Amino acid sequence: MRRFFVLVRKELKELVTPQMLLPLALVILMFVMLGNVLEGEMDRGREAQPLGVADLDGSVLSAQLEEALSQGNFEVVSLEGVDEDTMAAELTERDLGYGVIIPAGFEAAIQRGASASVDTYGVVRSFSLNALGQAETLNAVVGAVNEAVSSQLIAEGMPGTNPAVVKQPVANIEHVIVGDAEAQASVESVYGFITSQTTFIPIVLFMVIIFAAQMIATTIASEKENKTLETMLASPVSRTALVMSKMVAAGTVALVSAGAYMIGLRSYLGGMSGGEGGPFQSPQGATSAIEELGLGLGSVDWALLGFTLFMSILVALAIAVILGAFAENVKAVQSLIAPLMILVLIPYFLTLLSDIQSASPALRAFVLAIPFTHAFMAAPNLYLDQHQQVLLGIGYQAIWLAVLVFAAARIFASDRILTMKLSLRRSR
16 A cells, blocks of 8 residues: 555656646636636626617606616716617717617506507627626616506506506617617627627637647657657758748648537537527527628628638647747646637637727737737627728737747757756756
């Protein structure tokens, strides 16, 4: 038994090294910082949001509805002289995310026992979970108004009133605004459509980046460990060509893997949604609205999306080449790739949960400085016809790629690559 514990102690010493503990500590620190950042963003999201209200009825009941909206985490902004034809332009001009129109005859309809209606407008500027929460809050406020008016009708015992009207006296007619287009649909249906189209893209990108980075770093570490890298460096081939050949080969394998992952995820999501188009199917009843809003990707959009994803893979491979040069052996690759995983995880979570464009300036600058952020934001930006941001992101990734390839070529140009290693222990 004593020999067994001696062997366990030996294996633990080999496994638990400073090279393994440091990346682990960095990952834990990253998640703690990410949690604090997201908590701050969620607090900002829970603050009262501006809501434009056009009261065309001017009655006591419409005033009560405005009061209910102001108590529902909204800062009511009165809009004078605004109707259904000008509401979209007014919200866009004032940079308001949501609006409500209380039509004329609202109180009169309730008093005679008929159903009244309000028009709610949602301006879609991002597809984060934070923005979706505001739309749900607005619907919850209208639901609370329904309960209050319904209770009032029941208490008054109005005879001859339709039971359906008593249950839901106020109908919510929802409108969605995307850019200059407007359609009658719920914000949730539009978010559901975009989410179904874009959810699998960051998942596939994350898996492919980590897979390709580990593959190329492991290849370099294996060549150093097996002494085959010396033969390659002695061949009559430029060091830059050597680096690029490794990246192109790994990038090709990564693209094939990405295609396989996307096909697999499409089949998986299609099975979860009962088939019939899977994640590429429009929500029920929202097909015409999505067409009116122009939420679709053309051939140019798909080309831009594929190019920015490929640029992200190349940047990750360039980083992996540099990190792999410091690996003493194949076992050390996993810990050396940890910083790259952190750079991918941060924008992955932040773009999913919050709106980067409306975040604090410091957080926005930090996240946009990470080259992988632009790949995660590409699909939503293309759906919103924000092509300039996608092109700027591709240009920024190209700069990163050029710098990293130059650095990797300089490392391979020196014979020190054969002896380079990252060690935290003091040399004797």
